[in-house]
Amino acid sequence: MASLNLLVLVCLGYVVLLFIVAFVADRLAAQGRSRWLHTPLIYTLSLSIYCTAWTFYGAVGYAARSGLEFVAIYLGPTLVMVGWWWGLRKLVRIGRSQRVTSIADLISSRYGKSNALAICVTLLAVIGVTPYIALQLQSITLSFSIFAEADPDSGYVDGSSALYVAAGLAVFAILFGTRNLDVNERHHGVVTAVALEAVVKLLALLAVGAFVVWELAGGIGPVMAQIDASEIGQWNVHSGRWATFTFLSAAAFVCLPRMFQVLVVENSDERHLRTAAWAFPFYLLLMSLFVIPIAVVGLDLMPEGSNPDMYVVTIPLSQGREGLAMLSFLGGFSSATSMVIVAAMALSTMVSNHIVMPIWLSWHGEGGAVSGDVRNVVLLARRISIAGILALGYFYHRLSGGGDALISIGLVAFAGIAQILPALVGGLFWRGATRTGALVGLVVGFSVWLFTLLLPELGGNVLSDRIYQDGLFGIGWLRPLALFGVSGLDPVVHSVMWSLLLNASGFCIVSLVTFPSPLERLQAAQFVNVFDHSVGPRGWTGTIGQSEDLMIMSQRILGAQQAQDLFHREAVAQGQRGYLPEPSPAFLDRLERVLSGSVGAATAHAMIGQIVGGSSVSVADLLAVADESAQLLEYSSKLEAKSAELSNTARQLREANAKLTQLSLQKDAFLSQVSHELRTPMTSISAFSEILRDTDGLDEAEKTHYATIIHDEALRLTRLLNDLLDLSVLESGQVSLNMRDGNLSDVLDRAEAAALAGSDRPLLVRRQRDEERFALQTDLDRLAQVFINLISNAQKYCNAERPELRIKVRAVSDRLLIDFVDNGSGIPPDSRSVVFEKFTRVSGEKAGGAGLGLAISREIMQRLDGNVSYLPGKSGGAFRVILPLATRMAAQELRA
């Protein structure tokens, strides 16, 4: 037979193993070798504290009583996990960005760091969870007593085990749950131990299930047949309860302090949710897989009147499988202990941060004068809270007598905790939710739950028969089990419906009619739009003198080394030396978050407020955060405009630069050309004047010849300089035009005479004088200059045997076209584009020109609103001069 002593020994061994695992994990984490502790697998397994002894033992008992209804408790969390992308992800993100330490801290932080709300949630949680802890103790006691019954030699006193178990759990939770304060250093030890326990309980349940299905029932087919033939063999689920429990479990999954602890606070990486989203529902599915078969086989096998809650242990025991029973016991033990440890830890954080610390702070004076080590106070408060909570659970267990079915206690706790849901969901998704609304909703829901579910469930004489009969204060509508006269509902469904309905409506209505404080609105924006706001509100203003006070206070909370590191980092980030950073709003905000990781948002806010002297949330700040997205939009469009402007300017600069470079190149080229042009005559002048000076015996003819050369070259220089001067005057636009009336024919006559005078090369100029009778109003001398240049060019360059130049004049609309076409070979095509450039000579130096004539001509024509261009397509060289023809002149011409 299974000896109770052996059981106790195994149990103790298991506990020692847990201690070692937790210890090693903590050590590894302290040494920074905790990578494997941050895996999604550990995260998923730690979530499994949802499956408490209530699941391990209670599910089978529940199934034996009500069939498949038990599964609703696991469908709710599954749905929550399946919707992780738009629910849990936001919650986890907020928890991490706000350094939330508990569900009470989250609610308080969301509603303007209100401590009243935090206290309210804490009390609710303690009252709601105490029965739940009692339930775990009861399940352990029950399983002990089963082994005790099987072992007649033992001197086991019923119930005594609960005390030892409670004490042991308290020690474990205190040792590993209150080692450090900063939440960034998560409770690796506890989480790892919990993960191990998760594996043990899953394996235990699967082992018992496999044993029942394949050993006792003989396979899947037979077990299905046995299920259908059993007393729970038909679908017979109370629809109200099915829906209510699904909803309730979903709500509790998020709101339960211990679930919040592992889900949000201990989460080290948001991406772990992605794995947990499918892995945790899978875990739940595995846990529920064999529940019905075990229940059915148990109903069949076990004697009438045996407790179905304990089938998981009693079935293997009755078959003589002591090892399996032992494993199963360990599974149940694991379920109970992991839940109790994490719940006690979470609750103690809430109690110490939201109840003990505010009281202690108000006792211990003001500001930086806080005396003593706050760190020790917080840790001590937590340790005492853990012990207190376990003591509460133990006394509840003793007082209630442990008679209830496991399932009903669990449901009562779920319904109580679910009262947080409206405030939580409203806080996450509705910016209009206010502190007063949340407070009213919580109080109303809590009271209704207390009156309609917890007190009746406690039984006994808590509520007198008269209240059940006639209602509170004799008002018929206030009967605990038939509120507002609605009777005949299942008590849990009735209570959940009314409490949550009144809770949510109170929350919404009061939120709609009240006005939130500035801090509240800031936090609301931060929570609801957590994916848009990555930086916190800048609520603090401080002076440098306060840095020291802040440092002293932080040292007390975080520990000297950590606080100094933090301040030093900040100082370095601000570009300062030493350890005291400027208390800039950004720094104060960060410090508040770090502190809130240790003592909770409300307390941290109050402590910094004591030193710095109050937050400075102005309407401007508020609007700034509230309209941050709009501002961002505006800002980015401004930036865009700025950048467009900049790129525009840059382009203009580039263009200007290119133009300048080009001009500089042109200038260089021009200078070198000018110097070249000047040098050639200068060289010959100096050479011949040297000859004249130094050579004796020159005859007169030679002297005259050399002097003539010098004279010619000097003339050429003068001409060149005149041309250059002319060009520069024309180009700079400083030329003054001498506009006169005249006749085109006269101008051409003058030009022809001037160009051909004194030339030895004959050139025949053909003109049609009747077509040239156009009256002009222009600078006649300048126009003549252009014509002279064109005619003398023809004379110089026309390479025909009998050079000939035809001048043709015609009027096209308001323009006068004068073509100069010679019979030479013309200008080679590749030179045509450059003939109007300065110093361009198509045929070398032979004609002795400076190459400025055409450039000057073009400048002149442009001044006269006309143009001169090369005319391609003619047999010889051809130029076209275009002159504007005023209408008045055209009319004159017509008359003539």
Next chain:
Amino acid sequence: MTRGGPDSELSDKMQPSMILERQNYRRRRLMDAARILPLLGALLFALPLLWPASGPEGDLGDDGVAMSSAIIYVFSVWSALIVSILVFGKSTQAWSRPSDDQG
């Protein structure tokens, strides 16, 4: 000239943006799926409420639904949900930080 001109340059630029659009489109639809899944799950889990219930004492009426069928139904829906969310998680894994937008 039409091939080498600004036209081909334009189409070069269009090509990657088309792919980007497609990725964005997939993202949006995945997020739609993430919204629908829990609702679908709730609906499927609520479906058994429409099944004819047997008598109060579990009488084996002819029209009742056998427990084995109920078990198979519930666990099948459950498994399907798990697989769907697993597929969703895998498809969103590329989004290294799911921080962009939630909607």
